[in-house]
Amino acid sequence: MDDITDPANLPRRKLSREERRLQLIEATISVIAENGFARTTLGEVARRAGLSHGLANFHFESKEKLLAATLDHLSDEYRANWQAALAVAGPHPADRIAALIAADFAPVICTPDRLAAWCAFWGEAQSRPLYQAHCGSNDAEYQRLLDGLCRELLALGGYPGDAVRMARVLRVTTEGVWLDLMTMQAPYDRDEALATVWAVAAAFFPRHFGPEGRLTV
Template sequence: MEESKLAVIEPSPRKASREFRRQQLIDATIATLARVGFSRTTLTEVAATAGLSHGLIIFHFQTKEKLLAETLQYMAREYRDNWVGALATCRQTPAARMEALIRADIDDTISAPERMAAWSALWAEAQSRPIYQENCAEFDLEYLHAMEKLCAELTEEGGYPSLPEHTARAIRVTLNGMWFDLMTMTGPYSRQESLGTMFNMLTAFYPRHFDHHGAIECGQRAAS
């Protein structure tokens, strides 16, 4: 009997074009936020950045609020997928996973100047608005729980005296500060030095698990 074959359903050109245009407008919104900030980001400014008509933005997103909400959700999911992927592909020990989480935060794509400037614009204006809580609260909590879980595992494994919740908060605050330090196009120091700074801080909390270069396990560099 001849083996049956499943038909491959290709997306229609209209649907593919719609998804492409929406992504193009989201990318243009990120670039506009980075260049002019939250309050000066208008549909007209985004259209000019994208090289598309104002009417096309209205067709796809209707309002500035909806465009910003979808842009914020896109960036939050991009950030989330990056660190989740890093944890899934590294060596599955607490120290190696913590190193992967730190490296994911200073990844070249995630911490690119334009991305960081766009995040800064959104944080400065949107934290007190429903747009941020509606689109980012779930992602923030997931990240916080992952960080606290790793801190708890490291504390238990090493018999350290620190409180995992407080350590997780200190790490997050330091990472956020590192992002702001890297915000300028030139930057006060390199990403490699940023990693070294983070690992240096971790040696204070987990001296038997980290040195200035990253995770150490049983005297050997942790494989990521």
């Protein structure tokens, strides 16, 4: 017989406060993906998490606070993902651009529920001020980094073009294929989405990128 005093056998109600918050945030991502931003409710999130409405209200007090916490979680997760990719990339700007591109299609980030949640926060008018308040600085940091890497690669490779515009095209291409992937009848899979972004990188930097990503030169 199991020893009920063993921590491994304690009921799930013994989860820590932070674990409960994360449980509710993950449920929120799932509910947004299924119901959309406007039709997500605190009650439905609690039900999806297998918790009482009162417990959800205890942790977040309102739908608005829950949505803000969910957006913070997604933003922090996204930033940690690309920073981890850069940490193991080589020093060459092409290696670092490749790391940023590939990071956007990592399985932990590029999931149907997460893509749908991101698109909901981007696309619905009522969420735009919330998005800008919680993600604007992270977006600006990422864009400055990508601008700088494109500028370095232009100089090293002797390529023509405008680094800021190239970085912008890489970013909006990624966002565009994310939008494609979140449709109910996605026209292609994650590998093809990544290959689409590699094709753009190859068009700008043909000696450093090809159809399958970074070229060795």
